[in-house]
Amino acid sequence: MDRLRALEVFVAVVARGGFARAADALDTSPANVTRYVAELEAHLGTRLLHRTSRRVSLTEAGEAYYERARTILDEVAEAEAAATASASGARGRLRINAPLVFGARHLAPLWPRFMALHPEVELDIALTDRIVDLVEEGYDLGIRISRGGSQHYVSRKLATSHNVICASPDYIARHGTPGTPADLARHRCVVYGYAPEPETWTFLGADGAEVRVRVGIRLRTNSGDTARAVALAGEAITWQPDFLIGDDIRAGTLVPLLPGWRLPDIDILALYPSRRHLSAKVRLMVDFLADAFHGPLHRWEAAG
Structure with missing residues (x-):
């Protein structure tokens, strides 16, 4: 049995949803497609496909094997492309x-x-x-x-985003503006659940000195969109990356707070x-x- 060809046939059957369509795509006969799948199942000692008169579907073993088979075929294609083309x-x-x-x-x-x-x-x-x-x-x-x-992982920086602490004009009108990072303990804040220390925010002063403060909590969330929505509604102060709230800052619906202090920047990275x-x-x-x-x-x- 040509095992690579058998993988190609099996993947085609699943992708095309049937033996006849796979045969058309591979320019071969349905009998050959059936033979390759049967030989592959015999070689593995397990059934990969459920067959009915109208359709085929993957067994549990077939689902796992299909993903691996696609990966193998992709890697073979990559190896061939690297050897023969730019x-x-x-x-x-x-x-x-x-x-x-x-x-x-x-x-x-x-x-x-x-x-x-x-x-x-x-x-x-x-x-x-x-x-x-x-x-x-x-x-x-x-x-x-x-x-x-x-x-x-190997990483390559794609971009940098600035974190901005902000609130809506309505929140500021009702609760006032914090003058220092320490004032945030008396304010209502949204904290990000995936942060290493959600309740503690780190600020950098004009001289680069680091200040860590525990903030008053109104809401915890693992969603930046949720934090943004709560801040826009005037319910809390939040910090978010400017790739999420840049438009809101420019429109004036969110207002930057604590001039003279900044939050550490974050990088957008490609990892492999x-x-x-x-x-x-x-x-x-x-x-x-x-x-x-x-x-x-x-x-x-x-x-x-």
Whole structure:
């Protein structure tokens, strides 16, 4: 049995939803497709597909095998592309993990441009604020928002975002303006649940000195959009990156607080597993994102 061909046939059956359609796509006969799948199942000693007269579906073992088989075929395609063509010949599936809000607001508009430039690359985008293990969960690339970079992955900085402490004019009218970071203990604040110390905010003075303060808490959340909504409604003070609230600051619906003090900046990073070869498709995507975020269409600064 040609095991690589059997993988190709099996993946085609699943992707096309049937043996006949897979045979058409592979320019072979349905009998050959059936034979390859049967031989593969016999070799593995397990059934991969449920077959009925109308459709095929994956068994539990088949679901796990299908994902691995697609990855293997993608890597074979990458190896062939690297050996026979330039980076412009990249192809196969590219799995990317990114934060939810940043991914929806600032990455989603970029995907159509990348797809038009590289039609042979299939994008598989997962948005979550949970920190995932790229290797364990099978991602080729991760986008992270971080102050400290990464000890486990190779990283490239795509952009920098400034954190801004702010409140709505209505909140300020009702509760006053904090004059120093210490005043935040007497105010109503939204704290971010994924921060290392949600209740403690760190400020840098004009001389670079660091001040840490415990703030009064009105709401805890792991969602930047939720924090923004509560602040816009006049219920609390929040700090958020300017890629999320830059438009609100410019519009005056949120007002920066504590002039003379600033929050540490955060970097937008592209991460990929250091133990894996940097494939053409990953290299293309990282270069594409770096160029995009240094261009004139992606300026989210709240001021300046």
